Amino acid sequence: MKKIISDFLSEIDKRNSHEPEFMQAVREVTDDLIPYIVSQDIYHGKNILMRMCEPERVIMFRVNWVDDNGEIRVNRGYRVEMNSAIGPYKGGLRFHPSVNLSILKFLAFEQVFKNSLTTLPMGGGKGGADFDPKNKSDGEVMRFCQSFMTELFRHIGPNKDIPAGDIGVGGREIGYLFGQYKRLKNEFTGVLTGKGISWGGSLIRPEATGYGTVYFAEDMLNYEGKSTKGKSVAISGSGNVAQYAAEKCIHLGAKVITMSDSSGTLFDKDGINENKLSHIMYLKNEKRSRIHEYLKKFPSAEFFENKNPWNLKCDIALPCATQNELSYKDSKMLIKNGCFCVAEGANMPCQPGAVKEFKLNKILYAPGKASNAGGVAVSGLEMAQNSLKYSWTRDEVDQKLKEIMINIHKSCLEYGKQKNYIDYNKGANISAFIKVADAMLAQGVV
Ligand code: NDP
Secondary structure: OHHHHHHHHHHHHHHHOOOHHHHHHHHHHHHHHHHHHHHOHHHOOOOHHHHHOOOOEEEEEEEEEEOOOOOEEEEEEEEEEEEOOOOOEEEEEEEOOOOOHHHHHHHHHHHHHHHHHOOOOOOEEEEEEOOOOOOOOHHHHHHHHHHHHHHHOOOOEOOOEEEEOEOOEOHHHHHHHHHHHHHHHOOOOOOOOOOOHHHOOOOOHHHHHHHHHHHHHHHHHHHOOOOOOOOEEEEEOOOHHHHHHHHHHHHOOOEEEEEEEOOEEEEOOOOOOHHHHHHHHHHHHHOOOOHHHHHHHOOOOEEEEOOOHHHOOOOEEEEOOOOOOEOHHHHHHHHHOOOOEEEOOOOOOEOHHHHHHHHHOOOEEEOHHHHOOHHHHHHHHHHHHHHHOOOOOHHHHHHHHHHHHHHHHHHHHHHHEOOOOEOHHHHHHHHHHHHHHHHHHHOOOO
16 A cells, blocks of 8 residues: 555656645645545546646736836736536635745645535635735735736636635735626626625625634534533634634633734733734734734733744644644644644644644544635535525524534544544545545546
């Protein structure tokens, strides 16, 4: 088996050796999937995993725009359309200076598995640009979004490819992107998700990824006869996912002790309550400033510059910032300090060595493709409401989100149950693969 896996990886590596994040995401599924594929006659001779590792289409384009000083700026835009076996391409757009093809291919690859787990009819894609919205005026962000969409609009559509937000793309950016699409196409359709409520958005969409991550952690804990109530929770990030993960933890009676951003970690030993969280939302969403400004209002808290939260004592860790933010060393520290549950709100935040360590120590560990799937699931519900021209209530959407997370948990159990441990990663990988692979087999070699 080892040889089959290493032959497969060296074949993938030949084509993608300069794409470390993408290779990491592929490696992360092969140990689970190749033995499963070998054990199932229907997949023999179909080269199915190799086909899943190659994007159906990659679009790269120039994005020119004019800044407030009249200078012409040049960025690079992308859309990776990875797999459309079970539905139109679906996945977010990321605006961050680190964006490159490797990162977007890893995100699009993960998205295929994640979308399959939701059971909704969505294929996988991801896109974005190496544009940094930080320290830009609203006018600059608008002009960038308009220029970006002026190329992207030819490749997307409500039955073709439906982008959403990700790092650096929130409600403001989705608004500008949607406005430009509408102007170019002269039609009002559900081509993007994460829209404002008054113009086709779904209730609970902003909350969905963070809430879903906490629902999934709660499902894992409940299965072991435990719960989040009364537990201390370390959260990284203070963006969309982190904010609503914190809110749901507070609602469920847990104590949130940390949040962070790219400048460092905020530690509040008394717990971040609803009032304190709304101040963080103001600082990050409206003032667009650094999280350490929290200390001006709540001076008993501490700030650790350029540090992540993982060396602080907690029961539950929710990495909600970015990929590879939690190292092997961090995982050792978390385990040493008594952490017993890790659920990924971000995509691939735990490095491979950390994941191995969690499994070895039988820590409850949920990979992002399972635990953060609530965001895209509610995007799927937004698409359904757009085509029905109807809106569900907040409670209805929240209820559907909870049910979807429970079903993802069940799918993980189906293929991930071991003697005295549940390998959620393996469960998620196999369960997601089957649906996509079977659709690809049915559709022939295309
Ligand atoms: P946001 O842009 O809203 O927030 C990102 C947060 O992470 C910010 O606090 C940011 O800090 C911090 N951050 C970014 N890069 C780094 C870094 N290199 N080191 C430390 N902190 C960093 O993004 P989202 O909350 O939407 O996304 C967070 C993660 O969740 C990403 O991995 C994304 O792919 C994933 N995700 C998002 C979904 C969604 O619905 N939005 C759905 C599923 C997954 P600062 O403010 O200083 O930049």
